[in-house]
Amino acid sequence: MTISVHKAVLLPKDSPWFSHALPENFPFLVIDEQSKIIEPALLYLIHTQLKRGPRHWKQHTADAMAYDLRDWFDYLAHCQWVNPVTKKLEVGKPWDVAAESDYIAWRDTMQEVISPQTNKHLSSRTIARRQVYVERFYAYAQKKGWYDGEFVISKIRKGRLSHDINQGEFDPESNSAKAEVVVSEYRERMEYGEPVRPLSEDEWHRIQLELGPLPSEREFDLRPSRDRIASELTIGTGMRVDEVTSLTEFQLRDLHQAWLVADEEQRKDGFFALYIVKTKRLKPRTVLVPGYLIPELMVYLDNEREASIIRGMTRANAKGQKYNRPTSLFVNHTESAVHSGNAVRATSLSCEFKKACLDAKITHSVEKIDIETSERYRVNLSKHHFHDLRHTFAVWTYHNLKSNGETEPWKEIQVRLGHANLKVTMDTYLKVVDVDRRNAGRVQYNFKRTMGQPDA
Incomplete structure (x- = not known):
C-alpha cells in the first residue's frame, strides 16, 4: 500500500x-x-x-x-x-x-x-x-x-x-x-529551529559584490540589482524573506514621501517607520528602514522593476494572455523566460543568495550518503542562507546598542524582530553575542553604501 x-x-x-x-x-x-x-x-x-x-x-x-x-x-x-x-x-x-x-x-x-x-x-x-x-x-x-x-x-x-x-x-x-x-x-536554535549564523563583515562584503550592484550603480554594472537591494533591506531591517516579498510598491511610495520631507541628516543616517502586516503569525509590526536605502529602492522601482513589468506585459500580449500588473515591490527579472514581471517568490531570493555565497567561495563542507551504495562523500554547500541576514541584523544591532550605552538591548531587538516574547530573543542570540563579544569592537552597525565598495 x-x-x-x-x-x-x-x-x-x-x-x-x-x-x-x-x-x-x-x-x-x-x-x-x-x-x-x-x-x-x-x-x-x-x-x-x-x-x-x-x-x-x-x-x-x-x-x-x-x-x-x-x-x-x-x-x-x-x-x-x-x-x-x-x-x-x-x-x-x-x-x-x-x-x-x-x-x-x-x-x-x-x-x-x-x-x-x-x-x-x-x-x-x-x-x-x-x-x-x-x-x-x-x-x-x-x-x-x-x-x-x-x-x-x-x-x-x-x-x-x-x-x-x-x-x-x-x-x-x-x-x-x-x-x-x-x-x-x-x-543555538532560533524560532525556525535553525542554527544562528551571523555573517562577518568580510563575508557580507564579498556577498554584496556577487549579488550585483545597487540600483544607482547600474550605469556601470548592468547586472540586475533586485537581489542586492532586497538583501540590503533585510540586513538593514531584520525582516524575514517572505515579509520582504510581501512588500508593495505603495508601501515604498508612502515611505518615500516621509523621506522627502525629512531633513538631510535624517535622510542619510536616520530610520523611517514601515508598518507591515504580512508577518509570521500575521501579527503586524513596525520595522525601521535605513534612510539611505529608500532612494535606492525608488530607483529600482522606477527603472529595473518597471522594465520587468513591461517585458512581462509584452510577452503576455504576444501570446494573447491577460497580464495583471503586480503590486509587489520585487518582481522577477526581465531575463525570466516565463514569469518576467510577476511577483518574485521567497524561494527565488533565497536561491540567488545561496548562489552568491557559492560564487564568493563562502562555503562549508558537508558529508552526504549515496542512497543506493551507502557510500559517504563530501560536497561544498553555501555556508549561509537568506535568513542569516536577519540573524546578522540582530547581532549587529546588539553590538550597536551596547556600544551606545544600552545595558540590556534585548527588548529593543525583540520589538525590531517581531518575536512574541523576550525569552525567544534571548534564547536565540544570547550565546551567539557572548561568543562573538571579542569581535564587538570591530563589528560596526553600518549599512552605508560604501560597504559595497573595495575601499570601505
Missing part, C-alpha cells in the same frame, strides 16, 4: 462544486492502490490551514504538514501487526489502532533514514517537526471522537536521540533523554 500527497486542482467557476472546493494546490493524502483519500488527515489539514478561510493558508506550511503525515501513514502501511479479531499477522496497521509504542518505533526508524533531498540523515529538526504534527493530528482526532484512548501517554523525546547516530551512542528502546545532544555555541 502506497500513500501519496496529491494537490487539489482549480475547478471552473461555473462548476456546482466550486464554492465547496479546496483551494488550488491544497495538499491531501491518498491511498494510491485504492484511489482513496485519507479523510481524517484531510479534515485535520482543513482545520489547521483553512479555519480563517481559503485565502489565509500558507502553501509551504500545508505541504510540510501533509508530507510529514504521509510519512507516518506510510510507516503504518508497512507495519506488521496481529489483528485481534482474526488473530492473524497482517501488513498495514490502521491509524486509529496505532499506539504510543508504534509512535516511538517510527521515531527510532527515522534516526537511520537518508533524505533524498539532501542525501544526509534526517536532521533533528525534521524528525521533531514530524513528531509534533503527528501528535497534534491525534489530539485533534481524539477531540473529534475518531480515536479512542490516549495516543501519547509519556513524554516522548523529539528529534535525534544523540549527536551522532554513527557512534552507537543512542538506545533505540529509550524514549527519554538518556544521551545528551552536544551542540556547539553557534548552533
Whole structure:
C-alpha cells in the first residue's frame, strides 16, 4: 500500500462544486492502490490551514504538514501487526489502532533514514517537526471522537536521540533523554529551529559584490540589482524573506514621501517607520528602514522593476494572455523566460543568495550518503542562507546598542524582530553575542553604501 500527497486542482467557476472546493494546490493524502483519500488527515489539514478561510493558508506550511503525515501513514502501511479479531499477522496497521509504542518505533526508524533531498540523515529538526504534527493530528482526532484512548501517554523525546547516530551512542528502546545532544555555541536554535549564523563583515562584503550592484550603480554594472537591494533591506531591517516579498510598491511610495520631507541628516543616517502586516503569525509590526536605502529602492522601482513589468506585459500580449500588473515591490527579472514581471517568490531570493555565497567561495563542507551504495562523500554547500541576514541584523544591532550605552538591548531587538516574547530573543542570540563579544569592537552597525565598495 502506497500513500501519496496529491494537490487539489482549480475547478471552473461555473462548476456546482466550486464554492465547496479546496483551494488550488491544497495538499491531501491518498491511498494510491485504492484511489482513496485519507479523510481524517484531510479534515485535520482543513482545520489547521483553512479555519480563517481559503485565502489565509500558507502553501509551504500545508505541504510540510501533509508530507510529514504521509510519512507516518506510510510507516503504518508497512507495519506488521496481529489483528485481534482474526488473530492473524497482517501488513498495514490502521491509524486509529496505532499506539504510543508504534509512535516511538517510527521515531527510532527515522534516526537511520537518508533524505533524498539532501542525501544526509534526517536532521533533528525534521524528525521533531514530524513528531509534533503527528501528535497534534491525534489530539485533534481524539477531540473529534475518531480515536479512542490516549495516543501519547509519556513524554516522548523529539528529534535525534544523540549527536551522532554513527557512534552507537543512542538506545533505540529509550524514549527519554538518556544521551545528551552536544551542540556547539553557534548552533543555538532560533524560532525556525535553525542554527544562528551571523555573517562577518568580510563575508557580507564579498556577498554584496556577487549579488550585483545597487540600483544607482547600474550605469556601470548592468547586472540586475533586485537581489542586492532586497538583501540590503533585510540586513538593514531584520525582516524575514517572505515579509520582504510581501512588500508593495505603495508601501515604498508612502515611505518615500516621509523621506522627502525629512531633513538631510535624517535622510542619510536616520530610520523611517514601515508598518507591515504580512508577518509570521500575521501579527503586524513596525520595522525601521535605513534612510539611505529608500532612494535606492525608488530607483529600482522606477527603472529595473518597471522594465520587468513591461517585458512581462509584452510577452503576455504576444501570446494573447491577460497580464495583471503586480503590486509587489520585487518582481522577477526581465531575463525570466516565463514569469518576467510577476511577483518574485521567497524561494527565488533565497536561491540567488545561496548562489552568491557559492560564487564568493563562502562555503562549508558537508558529508552526504549515496542512497543506493551507502557510500559517504563530501560536497561544498553555501555556508549561509537568506535568513542569516536577519540573524546578522540582530547581532549587529546588539553590538550597536551596547556600544551606545544600552545595558540590556534585548527588548529593543525583540520589538525590531517581531518575536512574541523576550525569552525567544534571548534564547536565540544570547550565546551567539557572548561568543562573538571579542569581535564587538570591530563589528560596526553600518549599512552605508560604501560597504559595497573595495575601499570601505
